[in-house]
Amino acid sequence: MKRGIQIAKYIVRLTIEERTQLTELISTGRRAASVLTRARILLKADASERGPAWSDPQIAEAVETSIASVYRVRRSCAEDGLAATLERKRPMGRQYRKLDGVQEARLVALACRAPPEGRVCWTLQWPADRLVELAVVDAIGRECVRTTLKKMTSSHGATSNG
Numbered sequence: 001m002k003r004g005i006q007i008a009k010y011i012v013r014l015t016i017e018e019r020t021q022l023t024e025l026i027s028t029g030r031r032a033a034s035v036l037t038r039a040r041i042l043l044k045a046d047a048s049e050r051g052p053a054w055s056d057p058q059i060a061e062a063v064e065t066s067i068a069s070v071y072r073v074r075r076s077c078a079e080d081g082l083a084a085t086l087e088r089k090r091p092m093g094r095q096y097r098k099l100d101g102v103q104e105a106r107l108v109a110l111a112c113r114a115p116p117e118g119r120v121c122w123t124l125q126w127p128a129d130r131l132v133e134l135a136v137v138d139a140i141g142r143e144c145v146r147t148t149l150k151k152m153t154s155s156h157g158a159t160s161n162g
Contacts, residue, residue, distance in 0.1 A: 010071075010078040012045040018082055019043065019050060025086075035086050037063055041073045042085065098144045099137070106136050111149055 022039045047053040056070045076085040115122040124142035
């Protein structure tokens, strides 16, 4: 393979019904922009006798997206089918809260304290490590600390509480 020339690994071949469905979808314009973009990519990538069979760089330029996006849409259509390619993937499972109310209160209390001795300010890792030391939780990451403190209405550096 020469540099700059990309050979499509996933070939898209649409039936007449699928082309009609995608064309109608685009003409109505009543869907999310991401769905319309995927539909345009598939129509340009169609390698059947009715399709233009454009290369990934041509499609990316025409649809104003990245070559990687075109590749992902091609792959999704080849592996999962047209319907799965057009629709967004739903979350696989429910995201449970890491901390309950009592544990959140302990975290906020730690955050409102002065920084540890020898430091000017505390990092997000410090309250996470401290919660584990105090046996409040078995394990916690700094990202959980960040999101929990971010959703609090009070700000440690604010001049007023209202």
